[in-house]
Amino acid sequence: MAIPDYFQRNAIAISQVISGLDEQRLESRLADVRIGVTIGPDAVGNEGRALADLLVRLLARLYPSIIIRGEGAGGVGDEVRELARRINPRVEHLGQPTVEVVVGTARPQWGAARTMFVGSNGWSAKLSTHDPQACGASNNPFGAGLAASVAASDVFRHVFLSGAELDTECEIAVPNVGEWATEGGDIGGNVGSIVLAGAGAIGNAVAWALSRTQLEGSVEIVDHESVDLGNLQRYVLAERNDEKKRKASFVATEFSGRLRGNAHECTLAEFLQKKRHQVDNLVLALDSAKDRCAGQASLPRRVANAWTQPGDLGVSTHDFLEGACVHCLYMPDGEQKNEDHIIAESFGVMNRLMQVRTLLYKNEGAPRDLLTAIADARDLPLSKLLPFEGRSLRTLYTEGFCGGAVIPLGDLGRPANDVHVPLAHQSALAGVLLGAAGVGMCLSGRVDSVVVQYDVLKPQERFQVFPAAKHVAKRCICQDADYRDVYRQKYP
Ligand SMILES: [Zn+2]
Structure with a gap:
C-alpha cells in the first residue's frame, strides 16, 4: 500500500484519539479508503486555490490513495496532484473513490459512498453534505483555511468513526474577528x-x-x-x-x-x-x-x-x-x-x-x-x-x-x-x-x-x-x- 514512510507518527496521533487502533489496524483500515477530490471552476481564485491547496496538504499525509479531478479549474488540479506527490511520493491516484470532497461549484464525479461539499466566503467556511458550495472571490485565505481544516476533520471522522456526525449545511466564521472584518472579506x-x-x-x-x-x-x-x-x-x-x-x-x-x-x-x-x-x-x-x-x-x-x-x-x-x-x-x-x-x-x-x-x-x-x-x-x-x-x-x-x-x-x-x-x-x-x-x-x-x-x-x-x-x-x-x-x- 502507498502509505508514506512517516506513517508511524500518524498511527500514534490517531491511537490517542481512537483507542485500540494500532499501526497495523490503521493500515488495514486505510487499505480500502480512496479519497476523491473534485475541484470546481470557481476554485481558480485566491480562496478556492487556498482551499484546495490546504485540503490536499492535509489529506496527502495520511491517505494512500487520492484521486484528484479539476477540469475547468485552470491548472489547480494538476498543481495539487503534484503537491500530493511531493508530500507522499508513494501516493496513488487511481481507482474509484470511497469518499469524495467537492471544492467549489463542481458536481460530484464518482458516486462515492459519502460526498462532502466545501467552499468559503471571506472569513467563513461553508460545508454541506448535499449541495456544492461556492468559493468566494476575496483575497482572504482564512475562511478557506478553516474550510480545508474542517473538511479534513470530517473526512477523518467519516473514515475512522462510524456514524460520526459531519458538518453540514453550515457556515462557520473565523471567530473573534471583530471590528477589522471587512466588507466582502478582503484584507x-x-x-x-x-x-x-x-x-x-x-x-x-x-x-x-x-x-x-x-x-x-x-x-x-x-x-x-x-x-x-x-x-x-x-x-x-x-x-x-x-x-x-x-x-x-x-x-x-x-x-x-x-x-x-x-x-x-x-x-x-x-x-x-x-x-x-x-x-x-x-x-x-x-x-x-x-x-x-x-x-x-x-x-x-x-x-x-x-x-x-x-x-x-x-x-x-x-x-x-x-x-x-x-x-x-x-x-x-x-x-x-x-x-x-x-x-x-x-x-x-x-x-x-x-x-x-x-x-x-x-x-x-x-x-x-x-x-x-x-x-x-x-x-x-x-x-x-x-x-x-x-x-x-x-x-x-x-x-x-x-x-x-x-x-x-x-x-x-x-x-x-x-x-x-x-x-x-x-x-x-x-x-x-x-x-x-x-x-x-x-x-x-x-x-x-x-x-x-x-x-x-x-x-x-x-x-x-x-x-x-x-x-x-x-x-x-x-x-x-x-x-x-x-x-x-x-x-x-
Ligand atoms: Zn497574568
Whole structure:
C-alpha cells in the first residue's frame, strides 16, 4: 500500500484519539479508503486555490490513495496532484473513490459512498453534505483555511468513526474577528512586524495562511530546530524532501509576496535578547507552557497564543494591563493554586488544563476522552473511572481522588508523562485561527484578552469565546507593579 514512510507518527496521533487502533489496524483500515477530490471552476481564485491547496496538504499525509479531478479549474488540479506527490511520493491516484470532497461549484464525479461539499466566503467556511458550495472571490485565505481544516476533520471522522456526525449545511466564521472584518472579506494593509515563535505544526499553518494574504510587512520566524521525519505527519508546509531542513528557513521560503518571511535559527530567548525585548506583535506557536510564559515575560506589546490537546484546540489573545496575560492561563505551581490546576494535576492531565477549566466553568460532566486520558496518565483501569462519566469533575475529584473511590488515598504523586501528538488537521486549524488573531491585533493596533475554544463534539456551534480575566491568585506578573510599570514605559 502507498502509505508514506512517516506513517508511524500518524498511527500514534490517531491511537490517542481512537483507542485500540494500532499501526497495523490503521493500515488495514486505510487499505480500502480512496479519497476523491473534485475541484470546481470557481476554485481558480485566491480562496478556492487556498482551499484546495490546504485540503490536499492535509489529506496527502495520511491517505494512500487520492484521486484528484479539476477540469475547468485552470491548472489547480494538476498543481495539487503534484503537491500530493511531493508530500507522499508513494501516493496513488487511481481507482474509484470511497469518499469524495467537492471544492467549489463542481458536481460530484464518482458516486462515492459519502460526498462532502466545501467552499468559503471571506472569513467563513461553508460545508454541506448535499449541495456544492461556492468559493468566494476575496483575497482572504482564512475562511478557506478553516474550510480545508474542517473538511479534513470530517473526512477523518467519516473514515475512522462510524456514524460520526459531519458538518453540514453550515457556515462557520473565523471567530473573534471583530471590528477589522471587512466588507466582502478582503484584507490588506501593513502589519508591521509579526514575530512568529515556533515553526512547528501550528507555526507551519500560521505561515501557510499569512503567506497567502496580500498584506505588507514582515514575519520574523523564530525556531532553532530542524524538520525530522516524524514532523511530516502534521507540518502542512513540509514536503517529503524537507526532512532535515531548518524549520525557520523552510517556512520562510513560503513567503514570496509583499509580506516578507525572515528566518531566525535560534531560540526565542536568543531572539528576544537580540531585539532587546522590543516586540510589538508576538504570535506564540510553541509546545511548552514554560516557553509561552517566557515569551510573555519579555513584555511584548500584544500577544496571541494557540494550543492543541486531545479533542480540543484553541487560541487566546492577551492585553497585558487589562485582562489575562499568557501567564494567567498557565500559572506555575504555587501555594495558591486554582481549583482547575489542582484538579488537573491530581488527575495527571496538566496538558488538558484548558479542558478541565472549561468543564469546571460550565459545570459539565466528565467526557470519556478525559477519563481515558486520566486512566492512561495515572495508570488506572478505565473501568474504575467509568462510573464518573458524565458526572462533574468536582465529584470525580472529591469522591474518586480525594475520597479513595478511584485511587487509594495517599497515592497521589505520579507525574503526567504522556506526550500528545496532534492530528494534522487540528494543528492546521489552530494555526489558521492563530494567524487570523495575529493579523487582527496588528491591523487594529489593539488586543483584548479572549480565549477561543473549538469544540470537536459540537458540529453546529464550533467556537466558544470567553473573555479571559486575570488570575484570581493575584500573583501573576501582569498584577505585579514592577512589571506593569515596565510595560507602561515601553508602550506609553
Ligand atoms: Zn497574568
